[in-house]
Amino acid sequence: MTLRRGRLTTPTQDILVVGSVALDSVKTPFGEAVEALGGSASYFACSASHFAPVRIVAVVGEDFPDVHRALFKRRGVDLAGLETGKGRTFRWRGEYAAELGHARTLETQLNVFSTFHPRLDAGHRACPYVFLANIDPDLQLEVLGQMRDPLLTLSDTMNYWIARKPDRVLEVLRQVDVALLNEEEARALAGETQLVKAADRLIEQGARAVIIKKGEHGALFQAAGERFITPAFPVETLTDPTGAGDSFAGGFLGWLARCGRTDGAVLRQALAAGTAMASIAIEGFSPMRLAETDSEEISHRVEVLHRMVHFDLEPMF
């Protein structure tokens, strides 16, 4: 399969991410982080920038620490679209229980993010790859409408929007090339308990391709007639699951951008790259491990994943 047969030549591999940049305070059984760098765009950018150039469109407050800006710059991330709004940066406070499955949100302060309205310049609009993180689906559609013939668009969402604007979330699914959802989101949006059926249902409802993220159980990619499954990379030092999905998205879209193709072979590798990046992200608080990792570690994880899932097909009977 090839998701898109668009432009034959791509002038750049640039990836645009529109999402949140936040300050997270997170407590897990393995430690605690206070006002650390967080937000979907932050995790995505730190992950994808290992594969291709990334441009962020997001908003922070006047209190956003320079040290975080410096981190993005070390990763080569373009911050021309990182607006500084009047007021304080978006803050999230949450904790994870022993099972580490789901965060319990203790506090959300939207602050400058509550009036966020993505402003795209010509450079942003020309990016061939786009990740629409879990912002309001109306804003996602607005961004999509401004893009100039992108090669591949990827969306994320969250239960909050599925509960409030299910039709708009579905409209996003129809307009993007690949839609990311977690298990609960897929079940809620499709009205189906079984994940494979939920994925089928979303395709019937007009999505071109969906990836259902199953946390520690990996991810399922489904398009018409194509299904790939990858287990999660089993990490030994799980520290903080925050940002795993956005880190996965970064590895996935990053690899597609790096390859400049979206055929089945590359999509499968992209799932593996996403899986590797998610596994690295959750070994530390904030996107710190993502920022520090290198091509050797990433390649190694993809190789280990390959070894874990590969088997030779032989005639059985």
Added chain:
Amino acid sequence: MTLRRGRLTTPTQDILVVGSVALDSVKTPFGEAVEALGGSASYFACSASHFAPVRIVAVVGEDFPDVHRALFKRRGVDLAGLETGKGRTFRWRGEYAAELGHARTLETQLNVFSTFHPRLDAGHRACPYVFLANIDPDLQLEVLGQMRDPLLTLSDTMNYWIARKPDRVLEVLRQVDVALLNEEEARALAGETQLVKAADRLIEQGARAVIIKKGEHGALFQAAGERFITPAFPVETLTDPTGAGDSFAGGFLGWLARCGRTDGAVLRQALAAGTAMASIAIEGFSPMRLAETDSEEISHRVEVLHRMVHFDLEPMF
């Protein structure tokens, strides 16, 4: 890896299973079965017999229907070790909620199974492959002690025994080549929440290799220095998850017996074969679908699974 370097030539591929043969009454959101064939040995035998000859050692009551005996015979299963005890056959009654994760046991009547003591004849003892289903670990050890230099031994267990006889369950794990456990059992026995760590811990405690069954999320094989993961085969018509684990065991051990080898390549294929058989089993009540399936359907599922997990490894950077 090769789990065993035993006999160079194997006179037979025969598989011995010691477990339960029962009458199950099961209710799921998709239907109901009343006094259908059930029990670990039944599911295992119907599954493994597609790959190699199977001999059952188990006990039934005087009320055990001939129609079930006939089903085993159609599958070529040797019933010389299927004792008929005085009294009624083991009965289990359970139901599954919408999520289909875990059965709620409504009633267990052990009947003749309460005094079951496996009696092995010379033919049973000479079997090169053995599956010790989830019976009392003391009985499992007794069976192991009677076997004549088997090529590969596989055990299963259940929370009931882990709670009551954890040391004996661990002793079984040390004596068999591969130990099967589900997620909860692995966590309980290892005292570890994270599955990968639980598997590591069981290896540290003396297990040679473990397979942790994760239900709809597949299975994890772990031995010293080796880890394979397989997702579950996504079934469209999940009907009754009863017996999935034993059907998996049947495909796994059946494939090893058919190949006559236990190296890494064959172990990986065996995980795929087990996955295929489990997916077939849960598409119907009782082992009926397993009894009816054929080599074409089994091969096809293994091929689909291969296509779902395979990706090409290429230099990334």
